[in-house]
Every structure is written in structure tokens, then in C-alpha cells.
Amino acid sequence: MSSIELKSRAKINLSIDVLGREPNGYHLVEMIMQTINLYDIIRIKDIPHGDIIIKTDSSEIPIDSDNIVYRAVNLLKNQFSIDKGVEIFIQKNIPVAAGMAGGSSNAAAALVGLNKLWKLNLSEKELQDIGFKLGADVPFCISGSAALAEGLGEKLTSIKGLPQHINILICKPELFVSTKEVYEGLNLNKIQNRPNNDLLLSHLECGDVKFVAENMANVLEEVTSKKYKEINEIKKVIMMNNALGSMMSGSGPTVFGLFENNEDASKCKDELIKKYRQVYIVNSSEKGVEISGELK
Incomplete structure (x- = not known):
């Protein structure tokens, strides 16, 4: 049985501007995002049957298909015809529903971890394209560091972020x-x-x-x-x-x-x-x- 453990980091915004609204209701943004060293631990292991099992030490997040991590796994399984199952444990440290992309970061970690575990050999850009289907913050959470995010939040330009001593x-x-x-x-x-x-x-x-x-x-x-x-x-x-x-x-x-x-x-x-x-x-x-x- 194979397994992998990942750190899934939060973000803060150093700016947020909203420039307009699309006909579908989504907002066009321009914002500066910065990864911070506050993280959840995500443990993923293969299981013999095809189920997706989510476990957590937090009472504040769902463990069914409402969880973005569950949706991330399901997306990869469907897109690449994977019949394996996984059990994922989410150890929460990032505050929930906090404006810090905790859920998006967890989904990003699931995509990165399963890419390794299932040997999909997807590039970071390919993972980000898949991640965007789950949420606008997921592509940034995959790459991390600091970025200017534009469009719906998915157009990322890498920038110099806050220095470590701050x-x-x-x-x-x-x-x-x-x-x-x-x-x-x-x-x-x-x-x-x-x-x-x-x-x-x-x-x-x-x-x-x-x-x-x-x-x-x-x-x-x-x-x-x-x-x-x-x-x-x-x-x-x-x-x-x-x-x-x-x-x-x-x-x-x-x-x-x-x-x-x-x-x-x-x-x-x-x-x-x-x-x-x-x-x-x-x-x-x-x-x-x-x-x-x-x-x-």
C-alpha cells in the first residue's frame, strides 16, 4: 500500500480589487497573494477498493462529497479513469472559512499528492488547470510563494513577496x-x-x-x-x-x-x-x- 504526506499552506492577500462582474456572476479581480507558513497536514493512502474516504480531526469541515478534497479526488479519478480508491486524513491548523484559502490549499495538496501517488506525471500548469475547475484559489495554492492574480483569480504572475524576517x-x-x-x-x-x-x-x-x-x-x-x-x-x-x-x-x-x-x-x-x-x-x-x- 502506498501513501504520501503533504503540507498544505494558507495564504493572505496583500491587496484585493474587484474590477467588474461577468454575466455568469463571477467577479473579475486583481489581487496580490502571499503564501504563509501556516499549514494543514494531508495524508493520502491507497486503498484496495475504489472508494473516496475523507477523515479529519476537525468538526468544522464535511467529510462527504461537499468537501473540496473529495471533489478533487473525484475529478482526477474521472478524468484519468482511475479505479483505485484513497483514504485522506486532513489535520486542520488553518482556520476554517477564514479568507485564507484553507479548503483550496487542501484540494491543491490532494492534486499534487495524487499526481505522485498515481504516477500521472502532470506538470504544475496541468495541475493548475484541473485545480481551477474546483476553485479560483486552487491554482495559486499549488504554486505558492507570491503572485499577482487576475481574471477570475486564475491568471497568475509570479512576483517578489514579503521577506522572511517580517x-x-x-x-x-x-x-x-x-x-x-x-x-x-x-x-x-x-x-x-x-x-x-x-x-x-x-x-x-x-x-x-x-x-x-x-x-x-x-x-x-x-x-x-x-x-x-x-x-x-x-x-x-x-x-x-x-x-x-x-x-x-x-x-x-x-x-x-x-x-x-x-x-x-x-x-x-x-x-x-x-x-x-x-x-x-x-x-x-x-x-x-x-x-x-x-x-x-
Whole structure:
């Protein structure tokens, strides 16, 4: 019996702009994405019959066909006429429904792992094309590092991301935010604070994190923060602890802060952890999905 173990990393957004809406309801975006070193563990093993079995240590995610990992396996099985089955265990560390692409990252890891396990020999680009059928964030989660994402989120341009020494504080309040409802609540004609992505990219390229942190913008934040006061409350605590900048990631509700000083980040975490259960200090990562356990 063969098996493989992978790290499946989360992301944050350093910017999100929404440029328009397609007739099918999908939104055209332009955003800067950064992989962070907060990850789930995905363990995949072959089983003799053709079933797809999902197991997890989290009570917050489904273990049936509603799980994006299940759909990823099913997609590969159907596309390549695979009659083997798999058992996949998802060890969750990334907050669920948090605007951090946790589910997309898990699906990305399943595709990368099964490509190895089933010897499909698909290139990264081929895996990304398959991943896009599952969700717009999956292609980025496969490649990781940092990228400018355009179109529906699938057009990726590799960029220079945050340097390793920057501390990224993550705080996820106990809220459930519907991405669909956030996008539906966005009035494209009344967006006031759009990011200047060209400017952000040029300052990332020269390592000016202070400028990036002070000029990050997420057009979805206005929608989510109007509904949930916790967004601005967390940002206030982060900024009072000497962060370079703070913003909501994705459609929320996760808020992050960028810190140059580790002591400031730790002090901020100590303050936030009194009220919020999921607070982490992490760094940027060059890899989205990483094989951490060899095939046996």
C-alpha cells in the first residue's frame, strides 16, 4: 500500500480589487497573494477498493462529497479513469472559512499528492488547470510563494513577496462569513479605497515592506467590516501594537498585521489571545504545497 504526506499552506492577500462582474456572476479581480507558513497536514493512502474516504480531526469541515478534497479526488479519478480508491486524513491548523484559502490549499495538496501517488506525471500548469475547475484559489495554492492574480483569480504572475524576517500576525474571530454574500454586497460603482497594485508591486520588488503595509487595500473589507465590528476592533489592537499595517484577508473574517519587531508581534498576540482563540504569528513561505513524507 502506498501513501504520501503533504503540507498544505494558507495564504493572505496583500491587496484585493474587484474590477467588474461577468454575466455568469463571477467577479473579475486583481489581487496580490502571499503564501504563509501556516499549514494543514494531508495524508493520502491507497486503498484496495475504489472508494473516496475523507477523515479529519476537525468538526468544522464535511467529510462527504461537499468537501473540496473529495471533489478533487473525484475529478482526477474521472478524468484519468482511475479505479483505485484513497483514504485522506486532513489535520486542520488553518482556520476554517477564514479568507485564507484553507479548503483550496487542501484540494491543491490532494492534486499534487495524487499526481505522485498515481504516477500521472502532470506538470504544475496541468495541475493548475484541473485545480481551477474546483476553485479560483486552487491554482495559486499549488504554486505558492507570491503572485499577482487576475481574471477570475486564475491568471497568475509570479512576483517578489514579503521577506522572511517580517512577522505576520493572524487573528481569526469566531465568525462565519459567506464569500458569496460579501461579493453580492459589493457596489462596484461606490468603491472608494482601491489598491494601487502597480505601486505595491514595485515596492515589494525593492523590499519596501513599510510602504506596502501602509498602502494595502481590500475592497471587500468595507462590506465585511460593516457587518462585523470585530474586523476594525482587531485592526485597532494590531495597529496600537506598532504594526507596520493591518488588513482583512480575502472576504474575511481573518485580520492580519505585518510586524518588523518580533516583540511587538508577540505582545499583540498575547493581547488578542485573551479574546480570540485563533491567533498565530507566522512568516511568508516560498512553497504552497510541499511533500513532507515520502511514498512508501
